Amino acid sequence: MFEQIFENVRGKSPLVHCITNYVTVNDCANMLLACGGSPIMADDPEDAVEITGICKGLAINIGTLNQRTIPVMLAAGKRANELRHPVVLDPVGAGASALRTDTALRLLEELKLTVIRGNISEMKTLAYGSGTTKGVDADVADRVTEDNLDGAVSFARELARRTGKRKVKQKGTKTEQGRYSSKYALTELLVCGECGTPYRRCTWTVKGEKKPVWRCINRLDFGKKYCHHSPTIEETVLQEAIMAAIMRTAKQSADVLGTLKLHIGMALDISDTEDNSLDIQIRIAEIDAEFKAMLQAIATDTVEEFDEQRATALMAEKNNLEQQLAQYDSAQQKKENTESRLNEIFTILDGLENHPMEYDDRLVRQVLECVVVEFKERIKVIFAGGLEVEQTIPV
């Protein structure tokens, strides 16, 4: 496969626009040349978008991002998307600081990315919206080992699927999207199997009777120009099909339910973090005691001079330990929230085995990741965690 890729690159010698960091910029240029491509580095607001226009691909690396380059990354990314160029993002240090995390999430939200290349902590930050990346290296707690390799692979697949399916926000549709998303779960979940664009709810009048239906947004906006065969589906029919898929899955053997739970659990990632908070509290108490003794000594003239250096070191250590405690507490809180959401989903799925339910937006939001409209007579229902179920629609 790689042979073919290299051949392809050497044959076309594509010009690639790089907005990268000043640590590795030289390596990036040389690697592109070595592969048979041609590099160009441009990150000035006046220059970047024009350069994107003459290139065949874009690489964004946030390794040394700053307030000047962030808007440039977004603008060049949008231009590259318009031109359907492949866009690669390296979210260096996402999770290490608010600016890096926010910028990486914004790029993910506003751009259609072809490849995201990152270490496991950076990827987790993109998936969950926050993380604990140690500088530009992965956190030890996130380390991928033989034991958790399968989980890490599922996680990467799930993230790739989720980010790949996502529709990039466009100007002008934001408020409408927002209005719908707060109201209908399907606005966030229903996707066109033909073109990958989300479906939108609209009202059709048939023989004087108003009916809510769902249609591919691409189809609504551009007619048959880009999306040719995607069906319009009546809301009631769609809701019945989705509930049927959920019910069928919940009723299936304990095995299927068990697998589903396992998948959801993995996707929500409830791995344990090591609890060393007691050790930290003991050390803080020791520091307090030592500091108190130092004050005592100077007050009772036991020593001649107060050891400022030692006092500063102690306070710095205490400060650091208190930060660690706070981080641990917030990680604990996040874990508890995740676990309670997981329990809620399991309770719903267990309950469904015996008690059929009407269509319920909240339930759908909780247990489903995506619903793909494949044909007029068939949808694919994808559960949180990745289990996929085909469901026929009566026509």
Ligand SMILES: [Zn+2]
């Ligand atoms: Zn479509």
